[in-house]
Amino acid sequence: MASLLKEQPSMSTLLAAYASLSAMAMLIRTILNEMIPKPVQKYIKSKLSDLISNYLSSxxxxxxxxxxxxxxxxxxxxxxxxxxxxxxxxxxxxxxxxxxxxxxxxxxxxxxxxxxxxxxxxxxxxxxxxxxxxxxxxxxxxxxxxxxxxxxxxxxxxxxxxxxxxxxxxxxxxxxxREKLNIYTYNQDRCRWESAVFKHPARFETLAMEPELKQFIMEDLDSFAARKDFFKNVGRAWKRGYLLFGPPGTGKSSLVAAIANYMSYNVYDLQFQSVRNDADLRRILISTTNRSILLIEDIDCSTKISQDHAKVKDDREKEGEDGKLGRTSPVDSGATLSGLLNFIDGLWSSCGNERIIIFTTNHKEKLDPALLRPGRMDVHIPMGYCTPAGFRKLATTYLGIKDDKLFGSIDDLIKNIEVTPAEVAQQLMVRSDDPKAALQCFTEFLNMKKVKVGEDVIQKEEPKDENEKDDGKQSRKHDESESGSIYLT
Known part of the structure; x- marks a missing residue:
């Protein structure tokens, strides 16, 4: 036993051997680092890591x-x-x-x-x-x-x-x-969509619209949802575009809410004026989900910015050449109409399925013709002034009555006076606890509006001859017929 203990190396010998091995390892490591390129080193390390994980991890x-x-x-x-x-x-x-x-x-x-x-x-x-x-x-x-x-x-x-x-x-x-829908707004600072619960009470059953128009829209939505294979076979993106146009207060926003509730689609409300440029617009649009509605309200204001964009850019460049403070920045240059149209029916339109795109405008005549071409907005829906059928729907909704002796006179007044569904709803809500009083107040409101319209007509310049009168009548007839039409492109 004593001889075995004598043969064991001393502590100093072990430390000296360890120091030698460490120095040798450091020398070899330094040589390898100098001789072997970094990419090769990373490759060797990754292979060794994979080899170890394959044997040690399941x-x-x-x-x-x-x-x-x-x-x-x-x-x-x-x-x-x-x-x-x-x-x-x-x-x-x-x-x-x-x-x-x-x-x-x-x-x-x-x-x-x-x-x-x-x-x-x-x-x-x-x-x-x-x-x-x-x-x-x-x-x-x-x-x-x-x-x-x-x-x-x-x-x-x-x-x-x-x-x-x-x-x-x-x-x-x-x-x-899903029972709850979300409405999204884009946070430009944080570069993401942010949501809130969407609980709008509007339904097709409560909309003050012509029954034929409501039925057409619902059938068109049903057809769109059921025609996935059709869109694929004809080589078109599974999208549907609606253009809602008409004066303020005619129910465009309510119709959007009714479509969302009918289809159970989330709503992405995009403020087009705040988009920095086309690249930003493309990133925003492709981040929306399937089975959703992309809503751009007051598109006539947005397209005006797009149309003036080239002019503003030229003015800025000219100011820069003259030595003035003319700076062009790609960050605040604004998105263009072509960038939006490329998402609607261009190459980027294939990024996503089962989406509805809705534009609203108060002035359809101000829209760029490129937006109205066939294939851009599939259905053009006019949102006009209140009709007798629309009034009766509002009376049923707000007052809980389907008929009354005052309905006949109210129908005659509505046919000759431009009153929006929003105005009708506001008047009926004032005395909704007393239907008789509410109808009487509404009749007085229509008569006052009729008197005011007559006074405005008198103040206008009279036509010079009978031909101008006839032309005015024909023009009004044309406008009335167009306001009740649905355009399919």
Missing amino acids: NFTFIIEERWQAVYNETFRAIEVYLPTRIGPSTDKLLLGSNDHNNPTAPPKRNIPSDCKIIDEFEGITLEWTLHVRESDKYYIPDKKCYHLTCKKRVREMVEQRYFPHIVKMAQTILSK
Whole structure:
């Protein structure tokens, strides 16, 4: 035993050997760093890491990022819809909140916070989900989000081929049965859409419109929703465009809300004037989801900016040449009409399916002709002044009556006076607790409006001859006939 102890190396010998090996390792490392290029080093390290993980780990991880190349990842969106339904007792934390201002006492919605683990079961296989969020250093660049799905390597193929399609189908089912809709507005500073609960009471049953017009719109919407294969076969994007035109107060916004409720589509309300440029517009539009409505109100104001854009740019360049403060910035140059039309029926129109695009305007005659060409806006719907049928619908809605002895005189007045459905609704709401008094007050309102219209006519210059009178009558007849027409392009 004593001889064996004597043969063992001393502590100083061991330290000296360790120091020699460390120096040798550092020397070899320095030589390799100098001789082997960095890309080759990274390649070797990655291969070694993969080799070690293959032998030591039996798990595999799928990574699903929020964006896929130039557009939003539809798989990511399906997971966002599906995963909150899989929250269970094993979930360690939750994100709760509510954006329903109409019902503040309702239970808050569930969502998945960063680094929260969700366990899901599929065909006897246990799957683990985790949301990862990488915060951006710049406020105008959105945070990067991605989901990690961890499973056993042996079931990787089955998860990819059967589990992910299962998630997409479940997400579609959930969206088709959703009871609450959202309305989105684009936050330019944070570069993302922000939502609020959309609970507008407008329905086709309550709209003060001609029954034939309402029936036409509903049938057109039903036909659009059921013709996915048709659009594919004819080589067109699965979209439908509506142009609503008419004076203010004729129910354009109410019709948009009725369409959203009828189709169960979310609404993306885009303020076109605030878009920086065409690239920004394209990014905003392709970030909208399927089964949604893109709404651009007062498009005549937006297109005016587009038409004047080239002139403003030339003026700025001329000011720069003259030595004045003429600066052109691509950030505030504004989006153009061509950029919008490219999304409607150009090459970028294929980015998304089952979408409805609605433009509203008070002055159709001010629109650029390019917007009115066939294929741009499929249906042109005039929103005119209130008609006797529209009045009766409003009387039923606000007063709860379907007939009265005053209806005949009111019908005669409405046929000869331009009164909007908004004006009628406002008058009926004042005395809605007493239908008789409300109808009497409304009749007085129409008579006063008729007197005022007569006074305005007298103040106008009389036509010089009978020919001008006839021309004026023909023009008015033409306007009246056009206001009741539906244009299909």
